[in-house]
Amino acid sequence: MDIKDRxxxxxxxxxxxxxxxxxxxxxxxxxxxxxxxxAVALRNRIRRLKLEPEIRDDIAPKNILMIGPTGVxxxxxxxxxxxLAGSPFLxxxxxxxxxxxxxxxxxxxxxxxxxxxxxxxVKQEMQEAVKTExxxxxxxxxxxxxxxxxxxxxxKEPKMPKAVMKPVSTFSGPGIMGTAIQVGIPVMRxxxxxxxxxxxxxxxxxxEKEQEAxxxxxxxxxxxxxxKMLREGKLEDRNVxxxxxxxxxxxxxxxxxxxxxxxxxxxxGFANIIGGGNKKKMLPIKRAREILASQExxxxxxxxxxxxxxxxxxxxxxxxxIDEIDKIAVKGEQNGHDVSRxxxxxxxxPIVEGAVVxxxxxxxxxxxxxxIAAGAFNISKPSDLIPELQGRFxxxxxxDSLGKKDFLRILTEPKNALTKQYxxxxxxxxxxxxxxxxxxxxxxxxxxxxxxxxxxIGARRxxxxxxxLLENISFDAPDxxxxxxxxxxxxxxxxxxxxxxxxxxxxxxL
Numbered sequence: 255m256d257i258k259d260r261x262x263x264x265x266x267x268x269x270x271x272x273x274x275x276x277x278x279x280x281x282x283x284x285x286x287x288x289x290x291x292x293a294v295a296l297r298n299r300i301r302r303l304k305l306e307p308e309i310r311d312d313i314a315p316k317n318i319l320m321i322g323p324t325g326v327x328x329x330x331x332x333x334x335x336x337x338l339a340g341s342p343f344l345x346x347x348x349x350x351x352x353x354x355x356x357x358x359x360x361x362x363x364x365x366x367x368x369x370x371x372x373x374x375x376v377k378q379e380m381q382e383a384v385k386t387e388x389x390x391x392x393x394x395x396x397x398x399x400x401x402x403x404x405x406x407x408x409x410k411e412p413k414m415p416k417a418v419m420k421p422v423s424t425f426s427g428p429g430i431m432g433t434a435i436q437v438g439i440p441v442m443r444x445x446x447x448x449x450x451x452x453x454x455x456x457x458x459x460x461x462e463k464e465q466e467a468x469x470x471x472x473x474x475x476x477x478x479x480x481x482k483m484l485r486e487g488k489l490e491d492r493n494v495x496x497x498x499x500x501x502x503x504x505x506x507x508x509x510x511x512x513x514x515x516x517x518x519x520x521x522x523g524f525a526n527i528i529g530g531g532n533k534k535k536m537l538p539i540k541r542a543r544e545i546l547a548s549q550e551x552x553x554x555x556x557x558x559x560x561x562x563x564x565x566x567x568x569x570x571x572x573x574x575x576i577d578e579i580d581k582i583a584v585k586g587e588q589n590g591h592d593v594s595r596x597x598x599x600x601x602x603x604p605i606v607e608g609a610v611v612x613x614x615x616x617x618x619x620x621x622x623x624x625x626i627a628a629g630a631f632n633i634s635k636p637s638d639l640i641p642e643l644q645g646r647f648x649x650x651x652x653x654d655s656l657g658k659k660d661f662l663r664i665l666t667e668p669k670n671a672l673t674k675q676y677x678x679x680x681x682x683x684x685x686x687x688x689x690x691x692x693x694x695x696x697x698x699x700x701x702x703x704x705x706x707x708x709x710x711i712g713a714r715r716x717x718x719x720x721x722x723l724l725e726n727i728s729f730d731a732p733d734x735x736x737x738x739x740x741x742x743x744x745x746x747x748x749x750x751x752x753x754x755x756x757x758x759x760x761x762x763x764l
Contacts, residue, residue, distance in 0.1 A: 266300045266339065274338065281334050281670065282327045283663045288651045291318055292335050295624060295649070299339075299571060302622075314621065317606065317646055319579075319636060320628040322653025325712020328628040332575040341571040342372035342564070348579045348627075351598050361601040364574055365611040369618050372568040377560050384554040385547075391554075392546035393484060396539060399494045401477055490540040497532040498545060561615050572623040576602070580629030583638035599640045606646045656705075656712050661698035664713055672720050684736035685727065696746045697723070723749050 274293035275286075282289070295316055302313050320328045329345060336343030344367050351361045381388070483489050537545070582595040605611070608621030627647055636644065656664075665673050673694065677687050701715045723746060727739055 269296065269300060269339065271297050274335070277338055278331060278334055281668050282330050283667060284656070284660050285327050285331065285653050288320060288322075288328070288331055288653050291649055291651045292331055292626070296335060296339055299624065303570065314608070315624045316649050317625040317627070318649045318651065319647035320626065320651055320653060321631050321636065322628075323630050323632065323655055323710050323712055325710075325714040326653045326656055327713070328653060329575060329577060332573065332626045332628075336573045339571060340375075341573050342368055342375055342568050343573050343575070344368040344371055345575045345577060347577050348582045348598065348602070351601070361598065361605055362611045364576075365605060365618055365620055365623075366613045368572050368574055368623070369564065369568050369613045369615050372564040372572060373560065373615055376564040376567065377555070380555040380560055381551040384551055388547045388551035388554060389543075391550040392543055393481065395546050395550070396484060396494065396543060397477055397480055399496065399542075400480055400489070400492075401473070484539070490538060492539050493536045494539055494542050495534055495536050496542050496545060498535050499532055499549070565616055565618060568623070569619050570622055574623060574625050576625060576627040578629055579627040579639070580631045580634050583629075583631075583634035583636075584640075596640060599643050603640070603643050603646065606643070655710060656702075658698045658702040661701045661713070661716060662695060664716060665694050665698060672716055676720060676724055680724075680727065680731055683731040685731045685734065686736075686738040687724075687727070687741060688738065689741045690743070692743045693741045693746050696743045700746070700750055719750065 271290070271293040274296060275289045278289045278293075295318060298313075299315065302310055305313070320331075322328060333343060333345065335341075344364060346364050346367070351364075480489070582598045584596045584599075605620050606625050608619065610617045610619050625647070636650065665671055673689050677689075680687050697716070697719060701719055704719070705711065705715050723741070726749075727734075
């Protein structure tokens, strides 16, 4: 399928810049500049997919550098953007990588991880498309286990003839190949098997045919009764024996550097050929149904098609979010570990510029992957990055620190607002929590005050304050349910008074 057709099929036209910002507003408060920047970047990718190939290849993505303190929404903006567009997404920390030749992860592993995420995404989508058929097949397989064969006897499937390993004493060649083994083809077994099949196909008498028809009808009726019981959930606890495929265990090459990718790919391909064998296991039908449905969905999808689609999606729509890029910025004189920091930047540079990285799913071109880098830059500054890397992030947006008004909106407006989360959590224990508007304003004021006195960790401060506020209720919830608790300003001040009065706030809050 052409990329142009794929873009039309995914129907991304509804993602106009304004619509993208509106969607982001549902989850992230403020940061209008950053939202506009990522909205335009995503829309340009959609526009690019509609161009002719010769023009499309010349248009590179405009990578973005987000500058702002922690907890203001940098990561969430990138994650929600990727989810909105259905793009493969990877968040990594720049500090986990190190210069080639040092102990640590190779920077190319970020592309391999993104490709693995893209493969899992496409595979899940294709499995969802065949979910209904896979469930039907799994149900049939369960019925066959519960009621094998129409004559009450389990059918014996014809076994494939086993290969016979015959040693060969001579070989037309010198050296270590002078002795070899040859896989024999058991022709005698195949012919004997065919003779048995011919005997079984002898003509049946009229009485035998009538008896067989009666038995088949009884079996079909019983089978339908079992099918009804399965669908009604009456057999969920009954155990059945199923074959579970065992994964081939490969050695871990993650800490041996990117140079081991070819070896890992070769072993992975070899593992796919020989497999890990099957293991019989007794499981309840409830669990067996899930495993059988998964096995059937694996049979129904084409893995080569999944790989091709995933690679195309990664190359054209993939997003890599590089967090803490300010931690590898070199400031002042270069000495000690600063040399390695600059080395990481130089290793990241070709990936961002566009390179072909070898993965176990095939080569991946990074030329059109969108890179979003982020950092607080409270110690270093963007100009401390090497000039070449600075040039690969032409769009720079500064995110604003959060104040009382922002905290007030975060506690109430987003779909996943903290107050709503805690209401839903405690409702499972039959404890109803009611936040008054004054109490929410009081929480926002305390969060802003603590951030001003201590380290400014943005919206993450609200998580700690909410946990401190509701600690006793969460602990006692099973014992006091059912009940209703009203959160008032007095309740907030009583529970959090130490936070606003004690100067050593670090004892209570991160």
